[in-house]
Amino acid sequence: MIKRQHVVNDFFPEAEAMRTAYDGKVKNAYNQTVQWQYFCEPRMYTYLRTMPQQVMPEALWGRFTQHLKQWCIDHVGLLPTGTPNLHLMVNGCTLGLHSDFHNGTFGFVFSLTRWDTRKFSGGETLLMRDGVPSYKKHHVQGEVLYELVPAQFNQLLLFDDRIVHGTQTIEGSMDPLDGRIALVGHLRATSPVVTGPLDAAAARKTVFEFHRALAEPVKPYKDVQGVMTFRLSVDADGAVESVAVLTDNFVTAHSGYESNEDVAAVRALVLDAASKLRFAAASGPSKVTTAVLLPLPDLRPIEISIPHAGRPARLQEALKAQLKEGAALGFEVDAQSDGFAVREPLAGTIKIEPGRIVASFDPPMWVPSQRDHFQAILSENLGMLAKYAG
Structure with a gap:
């Protein structure tokens, strides 16, 4: 189960081909045809970005996006929102501390950086840790306050989009071959995904009724916020055989990811209600992947x-x-x-x-x-x- 963050090493079998395609596009300045956007918000962001399709062959890019999408629905129960940006960061580039909850549930960074042979310092993804300031903590600094995640080659990093995060300033080469190269995007819930003979439209209707039925039980827990995704194993008769939680980032603003009674109560409430769902009968077993956001959003189509x-x-x-x-x-x-x-x-x-x-x-x-x-x-x-x- 994925909660706050997650790292997947050796994510895509054709990562070397993607990096080779990038190198071929940028290694010769006189033949370089990539249209980079210089994205600069003074004191906040400085980096170059472009659409990956300008760099990757169409077939290779299609295989990557399909691999990413399938992995995300299988393991996270969420899908990428549109096309990720390809970021290039060279000397002086930085991403200041910010939060992305308006963009998605989880952010992701897929690295094509030759991290082990890099010629720069910086470039790690900085994730602020949970915690409330306290006079009991004396001279708190560095990685007591944050975590640094290196951008290893062919690594997929996921993290809760609400976490304050950034990228350490790059100091070193200006060569685009020696920079921090990564695909950056966000994951978000989609409509319930059905695999198997269960009628998808009918299953979605059952899930939406489940969401509406949660409104009253969760009302006392106004401080709990976040997304839980899970996969329901549904028998041919429509009964839920099991509930497998894929992600759970229910928190309160005060406790963060620390243990909290209200979070535990809401989590138990949602899972109990999900286990009691009844779908239409079908010719065989099915799987239904869905999400619950708290506070519950507008439930009108x-x-x-x-x-x-x-x-x-x-x-x-x-x-x-x-x-x-x-x-x-x-x-x-x-x-x-x-x-x-x-x-x-x-x-x-x-x-x-x-x-x-x-x-x-x-x-x-x-x-x-x-x-x-x-x-x-x-x-x-x-x-x-x-x-x-x-």
């Missing part, structure tokens, strides 16, 4: 309606192109006659009706800012589609 005055067939083609390019929202879709069925980042549909485009999605286990951002960006994109393809 996301509904967006955008008026248009265009031809549905033309809008369908334009929407297809837009969704294909919608990496920032992480869309995975299946075409239908009147629109698209969406699998990721949430299960739902986008349909083109006479006079309007209608988008409907499952209620997400996301904090309010994540839900608001998703709705705002999707509304903006669909609005532009309606305006220019009408």
Whole structure:
């Protein structure tokens, strides 16, 4: 079970091929075609970033993203949000202390850095430790306050996005071959994932009813916050045979990850309710992977309606192109006659009706800012589609 952070060594079998592709793109300054964004917020961030597809061959990048996605759903019960950024940090680059809870549940760093032969100091991911300041601690400094995680080659680091973190300032070479090179992104809950013969739509409905039923029991525990993901083994008759917890970062602001009675009570409550779920009968056993966010978020489905005055067939083609390019929202879709069925980042549909485009999605286990951002960006994109393809 993953709680606060987790390290996976030797994560991707083709990491050497990824690094070779990177080296080939940047080693000759006269032939270098990568478009880097110099991301500089004075006194906070200084680094270079780009889209990984500019560096990696399409087939190799596709295998990596599929490997990452499958590993995350299998081991964490969460999925990457869109496409990660490829970061390059050379002399003087730094990531100041910050928190990313608006971006995801867990942050991740996949390193392509030749750490053991590096020509720089710094570059470790700094994770602040839990703890309340106390006069009983005399002259507290260094790794009593934080942990430094080296960016070893082919290492995947996960950490709770609420943890204050940063990257130690790089001091050394300016050569992009000798810098800190890493893919950086975030993980977030998706709609319940079903494997097996169980009807997915019916299973999602059962899970959403479970979320709504938790509202009253968890009400006394207002200080408990975080995400628990788990995998339910469901028998053919619909009964839950077992509950396997994948991640659990329930905490209180005061206790952090230290033992806490309210956290223990909520954890027991959620697991007990999950074990008593009853799904529809199916032709055989199934697995259901899902998440619970506390405090419980808005449990209403996301509904967006955008008026248009265009031809549905033309809008369908334009929407297809837009969704294909919608990496920032992480869309995975299946075409239908009147629109698209969406699998990721949430299960739902986008349909083109006479006079309007209608988008409907499952209620997400996301904090309010994540839900608001998703709705705002999707509304903006669909609005532009309606305006220019009408």
